[in-house]
Amino acid sequence: xxxxxxxxxxxxxxxxxxxxxxxxxxxxxxxxxxxxxxxxxxxxxxxxxxxxxxxxxxxxxxxxxxxxxxxxxxxxxxxxxxxxxxxxxxxxxxxxxxxxxxxxxxxxxxxxxxxxxxxxxxxxxxxxxxx
Amino acid sequence: xxxxxxxxxxxxxxxxxxxxxxxxxxxxxxxxxxxxxxxxxxxxxxxxxxxxxxxxxxxxxxxxxxxxxxxxxxxxxxxxxxxxxxxxxxxxxxxxxxxxxxxxxxxxxxxxxxxxxxxxxxxxxxxxxxxxxxxxxxxxxxxxxxxxxxxxxxxxxxxxxxxxxxxxxxxxxxxxxxxxxxxxxxxxxxxxxxxxxxxxxxxxxxxxxxxxxxxxxxxxxxxxxxxxxxxxxxxxxxxxxxxxxxxxx
Ligand code: HEM
Ligand code: SF4
Ligand code: FES
Numbered sequence: 612x613x614x615x616x617x618x619x620x621x622x623x624x625x626x627x628x629x630x631x632x633x634x635x636x637x638x639x640x641x642x643x644x645x646x647x648x649x650x651x652x653x654x655x656x657x658x659x660x661x662x663x664x665x666x667x668x669x670x671x672x673x674x675x676x677x678x679x680x681x682x683x684x685x686x687x688x689x690x691x692x693x694x695x696x697x698x699x700x701x702x703x704x705x706x707x708x709x710x711x712x713x714x715x716x717x718x719x720x721x722x723x724x725x726x727x728x729x730x731x732x733x734x735x736x737x738x739x740x741x742x
Numbered sequence: 743x744x745x746x747x748x749x750x751x752x753x754x755x756x757x758x759x760x761x762x763x764x765x766x767x768x769x770x771x772x773x774x775x776x777x778x779x780x781x782x783x784x785x786x787x788x789x790x791x792x793x794x795x796x797x798x799x800x801x802x803x804x805x806x807x808x809x810x811x812x813x814x815x816x817x818x819x820x821x822x823x824x825x826x827x828x829x830x831x832x833x834x835x836x837x838x839x840x841x842x843x844x845x846x847x848x849x850x851x852x853x854x855x856x857x858x859x860x861x862x863x864x865x866x867x868x869x870x871x872x873x874x875x876x877x878x879x880x881x882x883x884x885x886x887x888x889x890x891x892x893x894x895x896x897x898x899x900x901x902x903x904x905x906x907x908x909x910x911x912x913x914x915x916x917x918x919x920x921x922x923x924x925x926x927x928x929x930x931x932x933x934x935x936x937x938x939x940x941x942x943x944x945x946x947x948x949x950x951x952x953x954x955x956x957x958x959x960x961x962x963x964x965x966x967x968x969x970x971x972x973x974x975x976x977x978x979x980x981x982x983x984x985x986x987x988x989x990x991x
Contacts, residue, residue, distance in 0.1 A: 629987050702917055
């Protein structure tokens with residue numbers, strides 16, 4: 612069969628990951644900024660001790676909440692999509708790829724919500740779990 | 743007269759130890775290396791060395807070549823840990839007391855230094871490596887200005903030797919991955935101002951066995967005897983695929 616008249620060949624698994632690639636780059640870029648800020652503020656900046664009072668104050672500050680939520684979401688997207696990239700390198704079937712992507716999205720969304728509940732526990736003076 | 747009787751008398755000539763990968767799937771032999779002492783004559787190339795062995799040591803040694811001038815891409819081998827064209831590599835430039843010659847790694851060996859290039863060619867065919875036009879052909883030739891031609895300057899140098907393909911870790915794990923050479927050719931037509939096949943080409947590279955399997959490892963760039971930057975071409979295709987998602991051409 613000449614290439615000119617071939618139909619949809621079996622290897623053509625797509626449409627491809629253009630958006631996933633773009634988001635991997637964007638989340639990587641966001642990670643540089645947010646990880647940098649995170650490390651500077653938490654590990655090198657100030658004389659804040661890691662005690663309940665200081666953590667409570669931090670988690671009531673809008674800027675921290677924004678930075679930490681961004682870090683949580685971009686880190687999760689980046690890490691999980693990175694994992695997807697690694698697994699896809701093993702020429703898995705189209706079906707397995709779709710299952711993998713769905714599972715990773717579910718895991719990602721669940722972990723984002725779970726992480727956010729921890730971040731927002733002191734927001735507006737009360738814990739999400741009522742604490 | 744045995745073939746060794748015609749061996750050139752090279753008293754005092756500098757010699758080098760050569761270890762060559764040998765394997766013949768038709769026999770029960772296991773893959774192994776054969777070693778010989780070979781005189782270094784003038785500006786002898788690795789290909790000259792193989793001919794020397796073929797004529798004077800072992801007439802059954804299998805290797806590929808055609809042009810002997812770095813243009814046909816037949817003679818790519820793995821020499822002392824690097825991808826090289828046998829015809830373009832002079833022994834003295836290797837600057838090594840021993841020379842180890844193997845076939846292109848990660849490809850099926852047919853015999854000795856000859857590998858099965860079928861998967862490479864099959865993927866090359868997949869990307870439609872020819873000019874696609876829709877309009878009526880011009881009266882004379884297709885015109886292209888020097889600036890437009892310059893954009894494909896490095897890509898048209900590809901001699902399809904397969905070194906990049908053999909050296910790409912994604913090719914090793916994903917047998918359907920198009921590989922660097924095919925993607926360079928894809929980019930060559932994508933940037934060609936005369937080509938009108940962008941739409942049908944895009945779905946051939948914007949898929950999970952296309953550009954998205956490239957993780958910018960740069961092994962291809964390191965392997966290429968023509969100094970082509972395959973990674974640049976692949977990244978260009980990625981940006982183009984993203985642009986198309988947002989309505990670009
Ligand atoms: C400084 C922050 C970071 C930057 C700039 C960054 C950048 C990147 C980029 C550009 C890629 C895409 C590589 C490709 O083209 O395939 C990538 C892949 C990946 N990243 Fe990150 N990254 C960062 C942090 C992280 C973190 C914190 C994790 C772990 C959660 C991570 C895990 C991964 C994984 C697993 C891959 C997939 C590997 C691959 O596709 O080759 N990265 N990263
Ligand atoms: S891009 Fe370079 S290494 Fe790859 S096939 Fe072409 S000439 Fe050979
Ligand atoms: S024999 Fe043609 S490239 Fe070496």
